[in-house]
Amino acid sequence: MKDLAKRFPQNPLLMPKDLVASRHELQIISLLNPGVFRFQGKIWLLVRVAESIAQKEGVIFFPVMNEMGQMEIIEVPLNDPDLVATDARIVNYKGLDYLTTVSHLRLLVSTDGIHFSEPETCEAALFGCGELERYGIEDCRVSQIGEDYYLTYTAVSENGVGVGLRVTRDWRQFEFKGMILPPHNKDVAIFETQIASKFYALHRPSSKEIGGNYIWLSESPDGLHWGNHKCLIKSRPGFWDSERVGAGAAPIRTPYGWLEIYHGANAAQQYCLGAFLMQLEDPAIVIARTNDPIMVPTEKYELSGFFGYVVFTNGHVVDGDQLTVYYGAADEFVCGAYFSINKILRAMGFGPLL
Amino acid sequence: MKDLAKRFPQNPLLMPKDLVASRHELQIISLLNPGVFRFQGKIWLLVRVAESIAQKEGVIFFPVMNEMGQMEIIEVPLNDPDLVATDARIVNYKGLDYLTTVSHLRLLVSTDGIHFSEPETCEAALFGCGELERYGIEDCRVSQIGEDYYLTYTAVSENGVGVGLRVTRDWRQFEFKGMILPPHNKDVAIFETQIASKFYALHRPSSKEIGGNYIWLSESPDGLHWGNHKCLIKSRPGFWDSERVGAGAAPIRTPYGWLEIYHGANAAQQYCLGAFLMQLEDPAIVIARTNDPIMVPTEKYELSGFFGYVVFTNGHVVDGDQLTVYYGAADEFVCGAYFSINKILRAMGFGPLL
Numbered sequence: 071m072k073d074l075a076k077r078f079p080q081n082p083l084l085m086p087k088d089l090v091a092s093r094h095e096l097q098i099i100s101l102l103n104p105g106v107f108r109f110q111g112k113i114w115l116l117v118r119v120a121e122s123i124a125q126k127e128g129v130i131f132f133p134v135m136n137e138m139g140q141m142e143i144i145e146v147p148l149n150d151p152d153l154v155a156t157d158a159r160i161v162n163y164k165g166l167d168y169l170t171t172v173s174h175l176r177l178l179v180s181t182d183g184i185h186f187s188e189p190e191t192c193e194a195a196l197f198g199c200g201e202l203e204r205y206g207i208e209d210c211r212v213s214q215i216g217e218d219y220y221l222t223y224t225a226v227s228e229n230g231v232g233v234g235l236r237v238t239r240d241w242r243q244f245e246f247k248g249m250i251l252p253p254h255n256k257d258v259a260i261f262e263t264q265i266a267s268k269f270y271a272l273h274r275p276s277s278k279e280i281g282g283n284y285i286w287l288s289e290s291p292d293g294l295h296w297g298n299h300k301c302l303i304k305s306r307p308g309f310w311d312s313e314r315v316g317a318g319a320a321p322i323r324t325p326y327g328w329l330e331i332y333h334g335a336n337a338a339q340q341y342c343l344g345a346f347l348m349q350l351e352d353p354a355i356v357i358a359r360t361n362d363p364i365m366v367p368t369e370k371y372e373l374s375g376f377f378g379y380v381v382f383t384n385g386h387v388v389d390g391d392q393l394t395v396y397y398g399a400a401d402e403f404v405c406g407a408y409f410s411i412n413k414i415l416r417a418m419g420f421g422p423l424l
Numbered sequence: 425m426k427d428l429a430k431r432f433p434q435n436p437l438l439m440p441k442d443l444v445a446s447r448h449e450l451q452i453i454s455l456l457n458p459g460v461f462r463f464q465g466k467i468w469l470l471v472r473v474a475e476s477i478a479q480k481e482g483v484i485f486f487p488v489m490n491e492m493g494q495m496e497i498i499e500v501p502l503n504d505p506d507l508v509a510t511d512a513r514i515v516n517y518k519g520l521d522y523l524t525t526v527s528h529l530r531l532l533v534s535t536d537g538i539h540f541s542e543p544e545t546c547e548a549a550l551f552g553c554g555e556l557e558r559y560g561i562e563d564c565r566v567s568q569i570g571e572d573y574y575l576t577y578t579a580v581s582e583n584g585v586g587v588g589l590r591v592t593r594d595w596r597q598f599e600f601k602g603m604i605l606p607p608h609n610k611d612v613a614i615f616e617t618q619i620a621s622k623f624y625a626l627h628r629p630s631s632k633e634i635g636g637n638y639i640w641l642s643e644s645p646d647g648l649h650w651g652n653h654k655c656l657i658k659s660r661p662g663f664w665d666s667e668r669v670g671a672g673a674a675p676i677r678t679p680y681g682w683l684e685i686y687h688g689a690n691a692a693q694q695y696c697l698g699a700f701l702m703q704l705e706d707p708a709i710v711i712a713r714t715n716d717p718i719m720v721p722t723e724k725y726e727l728s729g730f731f732g733y734v735v736f737t738n739g740h741v742v743d744g745d746q747l748t749v750y751y752g753a754a755d756e757f758v759c760g761a762y763f764s765i766n767k768i769l770r771a772m773g774f775g776p777l778l
Contacts, residue, residue, distance in 0.1 A: 160633060165661075167634040202655065205634070229655035230635025248652040252629040252640055254608065275606040276632045279514060280521040280559070281584025286606055295649035298602040301556065301583035307519075 074414060075343075075365040075395070075407035080184050082371045082403035083396075089119060089188075092174060092195060093141065096121040096133070099171050100376045102398030104178075105210040106319065106385030107219060109241060113387055115178045115186055115396060116196075116210045116221070117404055120171035120376075130155060132168035135197075135204045141172065158377050159401070169226060172206040174198065177241070183387070183394060184406065196236070202227050202249050207234060211384050213260040213320045215269075220293060222258040222271070225249055233258045233273065235294065247294055251275070257285070257316030257384070259330070260293065261353070263323065269293045270353055272302070272317035272330065283314035285332065287354050300354045303332065303346055310363050311344060312336045318383045321348065322393070324411065326420045327357050331395065333382050334363070341380040342366045343397075345414050358418035365407065367399070375400025391423070428768060429697075429719040429749070429761035434538050436725045436757035437750075443473060443542075446528060446549060447495065450475040450487075453525050454730045456752030458532075459564040460673065460739030461573060463595060467741055469532045469540055469750060470550075470564045470575070471758055474525035474730075484509060486522035489551075489558040495526065512731050513755070523580060526560040528552065531595070537741070537748060538760065550590070556581050556603050557588060565738050567614040567674045569623075574647060576612040576625070579603055587612045587627065589648065601648055605629075611639070611670030611738070613684070614647065615707070617677065623647045624707055626656070626671035626684065637668035639686065641708050654708050657686065657700055664717050665698060666690045672737045675702065676747070678765065680774045681711050685749065687736050688717070695734040696720045697751075699768050712772035719761065721753070729754025745777070 086098040098121055105116035123131040123143055130153065132144045146153050146163055154162040161168055175196040178186040188194050198207045205226035213220045218237050221244075225234035230253025236244045251258060257274035264270075269290040276283045285303035288296040305315050311334020321328035328348040335341045342363035349355040367379045383397040393409040415421040440452040452475055459470035477485040477497055484507065486498040500507050500517055508516040515522055529550040532540040542548050552561045559580035567574045572591050575598075579588035584607025590598040605612060611628035618624075623644040630637045639657035642650040659669050665688020675682035682702040689695045696717035703709040721733045737751040747763040769775040 169634075226634065228635065229638065229658075230629065230631040231633070232629075232653065249654070250651045251606070252609070252627070252642070252653040253631045253635050254629065254633075255606070273606070275584065275608070277584040277607045278630045278632050279585070279608075280523075280580065281582065281607050284583065288606070290649055292645065292649075295644055295646075295651035297604045297649035299586065299606040300603070304583075 072362060072417075073364070073366050073368065074409055074417065076409070077369060078184060078406040078408075081369065081405040082399060083184065083186060083406055084117065084178070084404035086402065089176060091121055092119070092197075095123060096141070097123070100402045101404050102401050103209045103382050104385050104396050104398070104404055105175075105212040105221065106387055106396050107212040107214060108387060109219075113180050113183045114189075115180075115385065115404065116212060117176045117178055118173050118208050118210070118398070119176045120173045122171045130161065130170070132161065132163070132170065133172040134168070135172065135206070144168070166228070169205050172198070173208045175207060175210050175223065196221075196244070198225070199246065202229055202232065203234060204228065209256065209384050211259045211319050213262050215260070215262055215264075215293070220260050222250070222260060224256040230254060231256060250294060250296060251288075254278075259317040259320045259384070261328070262320045265351065265353065271296065272321070274316040283316070285315050285317055302348075302354065302356055303359065305334065309361070310334055310336055310340075310342050310366075313339070318343070319385050321353070322388055322411065323350070324415065325423060326415060328353050329411065329414065331364075331383060331386065331393075339377075339379075340367065341382050343381055343383060343395075345418065347415070347418055347420065358420065360414075360417050362417075364409065364414055364417065365395075369399070371403050371405065372399040375402030377401035426716060426771075427718070427720050427722065428763055428771065430763070431723065432538060432760040432762075435723065435759040436753060437538065437540060437760055438471065438532070438758035440756065443530060445475055446473070446551075449477060450495070451477070454756045455758050456755050457563045457736050458739050458750050458752070458758055459529075459566040459575065460741055460750050461566040461568060462741060463573075467534050467537045468543075469534075469739065469758065470566060471530045471532055472527045472562050472564070472752070473530045474527045476525045484515065484524070486515065486517070486524065487526040488522070489526065489560070498522070520582065523559050526552070527562045529561060529564050529577065550575075550598070552579070553600065556583055556586065558582065561588060563610065563738050565613045565673050567616050569614070569616055569618075569647070574614050576604070576614060578610040584608060585610060604648060604650060605642075608632075613671040613674045613738070615682070616674045619705065619707065625650065626675070628670040637670070639669050639671055656702075656708065656710055657713065659688065663715070664688055664690055664694075664696050664720075667693070672697070673739050675707070676742055676765065677704070678769065679777060680769060682707050683765065683768065685718075685737060685740065685747075693731075693733075694721065695736050697735055697737060697749075699772065701769070701772055701774065712774065714768075714771050716771075718763065718768055718771060719749075723753070725757050725759065726753040729756030731755035
């Protein structure tokens, strides 16, 4: 297995202690999975900030947004027989599922792509809004389409886990477009270029029975309403991506096809990155896919954290051959790594690009 | 619990032995869950026909459509340790789910709405087509929108369970519109009237974790691409519809609102019918819902069959106050029942209509 990533020596770029919690009664548990975009000549991260109440011994808390948009806390003793808490990220209490944290999205800006700080001129945080986002919003992809930025994010509530969309041009005012893909769905990356006047998006529905956690392609006339869904990339038994796969950020246009960086996980919930290539004219046709991951958790900050052995990306910037991937490490830290687009293509049997 | 249904004395209207299997090597296991529409002055059913291979002792078969559209058979000894067969409808073999039958849709026509026979002038059967329908197509709703009939059906394959759409005007030629809602989704009923130039549909996504089997509402500019999903009707702990709910056929316009007949099931998988009412101008607003079911399995043909204790509808016709519901009984028989729309509205505290 050949790891193609050149990690930033400055990793982790951001840790929970680097930011201030959104309310005084909360603490930041994790920073993770940033959306990435260029705006006004700078590089911006839209980091997922996962918060909870400061923990007491023997008790678990689930934070939930109430109908007034305020945080409510459900408190349960850890020895409650109705509590099933076997995963750091999700618990079941009296038959209902809850997240152990509530996430919002925080804007950070950088001139060098390495040192990030909170912006002075923009709305710095986006919170869940309405009854479909009561458990928070997560893992935002940012696609620039013309002058508009399309923000697709995981919207979580007791109704299920679906995909919300907000659109902005100035990062001050956001148009709320509602839930564009119903439960159970996440990992939505809208293509930044239309093909034959159609919008395209990758998404990752999950099946309760029959099927799995696969990457699908969808079409839209307007970026808001989606149809003609097709199954594109499946998990592969016996591979590093045997349990689930999901798209990263918007695909990168290359002469050989649309290049997509994706995450895959095995049954042990170990998350690596891979790549696949879609035909330029018809992205429903997958031309190639890496057999081995292009990035595997190896560093301490990737192996150990809120949820260890995870590298997960949903944001990058491109400069010629250089792909700068920002990623969540161990579901706790924000990190960066450089890739050569040529080398990724070569790993799939294509190239070199001139 | 007050059952508002007046069952046809002729029930069951159709049984597996009444039709001929689609291929000589197959047998019809069940007839169920018809879509219903009027065309050329007659009443038509689009019945789901579930077929399998004639069973041998000690062996289970899963029928699957191959890429050439031909039926392939997977044969597994019942004592195979990799086989999990605890449900009559679905089995798990080597970690993958299979249906025990493959369904197609069969057209039947009647002048009196009671005696149905195969038509002479139309395409009599619709089969699964393409890689998203390899395990068959099921439970079709037929919505008449202008001169067009929109057929929304459950499309099943190893990729998952989603919703396919075909459109026809003459019941001879069908336009295939692909999968309009990705897995896991079913029970889609498109409103037959647009509201403020928008198409609306009820649908039933299922959640793998967080959320449940709830009825959602969706909007579309063209009937093909769907967005702005909202959660409308949830299952109710302690009620007859505690485990799952799903829309029936297209809602019925009444002066008090859009009337929808829906199915609900409890944890024991007992399926009854209920009703709810949506606001005319904005169907995202639910005005009322029956606490008790309006129809409960009581007859022998409802209590006992391929999957007992089931009444399930996705088709009806309306004549003034009379609602004629066609329904699947015990996942094996096609039956009919009359309801008074006034009485259903009254059960929700509305009416009477003049």
